[in-house]
Amino acid sequence: MKDYTYDKALIVLKEMVDKLVLELVDNKLATNSISLHINYSKEAIKPTGGSKKLPVYTNSAIRLRKAFEEYYLSTVDRVAPVRKINIGLNNLLGEEYLTLDLFSDAKKEEKERNLLNTVIDIKNKYGKNSILKAISYEDGATAMQRNKMVGGHNGGEDE
Numbered sequence: 001m002k003d004y005t006y007d008k009a010l011i012v013l014k015e016m017v018d019k020l021v022l023e024l025v026d027n028k029l030a031t032n033s034i035s036l037h038i039n040y041s042k043e044a045i046k047p048t049g050g051s052k053k054l055p056v057y058t059n060s061a062i063r064l065r066k067a068f069e070e071y072y073l074s075t076v077d078r079v080a081p082v083r084k085i086n087i088g089l090n091n092l093l094g095e096e097y098l099t100l101d102l103f104s105d106a107k108k109e110e111k112e113r114n115l116l117n118t119v120i121d122i123k124n125k126y127g128k129n130s131i132l133k134a135i136s137y138e139d140g141a142t143a144m145q146r147n148k149m150v151g152g153h154n155g156g157e158d159e
Contacts, residue, residue, distance in 0.1 A: 003041040003081035008140035010072060015136060016087050017068045021061040022123070024028040024089060025116045030057040030098045033090035034064065036071050041081040048075045049088060056099040060109055062117060064089075 004012060013036075024031065036048040052071050058064065068087065076082070098109075122131045128147035136143040 003079065003083055004140065006076065006078045007101060008030045009076070009082035009085060010036070011135060011138055012142050013068060013085055013087070014071055015141060015146075016085065017065050017135075018061065018133060019143070019146075020087060020089060021059065021064050022116060022120055024064075024092075025061075025113060026120045028095040029092045030059045030088075030095055031089040031092055032057045033066055034071065035086070035088035035090060036068060036075070037086040038072075038076050038082055039084035039086075040077065041083045044080045046076055048077060049077070049086075056101050056104070057091075057093060057097050059095060059098065060112055063121050064115075064144065121135070 012026060024112045031052045033047070033051055034054065037047055049071075052067065054063070054067055087136045121129055129144050133144060
């Protein structure tokens with residue numbers, strides 16, 4: 001297992017969130033709570049993280065990525081090398097329970113959901129690595145490697 005710096009672990013977290021949001025949208029679900037747990041190298045310090053309630057039910061990639069990033073920035077040790085990142089979504093409900101607040105733009109969120117559904121269709125037709133965000137090409141990114149794995153093991157998928 002590889003250790004990551006604070007910044008590299010944030011890149012991996014963003015990739016993980018992007019993938020999880022695609023699963024959420026594909027299954028027509030929404031959440032109002034996230035979980036983030038970080039383990040550090042050689043048990044240098046105790047694991048950090050926990051759960052955080054969101055103000056509304058959502059399956060917005062923008063909202064969820066922001067929530068995870070804010071939680072990461074407020075809980076993760078900036079010096080200790082990161083060994084393991086676990087993320088989760090809690091209190092899942094059907095998409096019909098999506099709620100908006102006073103600052104939400106329903107048309108913008110619907111447009112985002114349509115874009116995510118298009119990405120899902122492309123990935124299903126052409127493979128998981130057929131369309132990636134630019135962050136997946138940064139040094140330390142792992143999405144392309146993880147997309148080739150089946151149950152954490154090399155799935156034999158060629159590029």
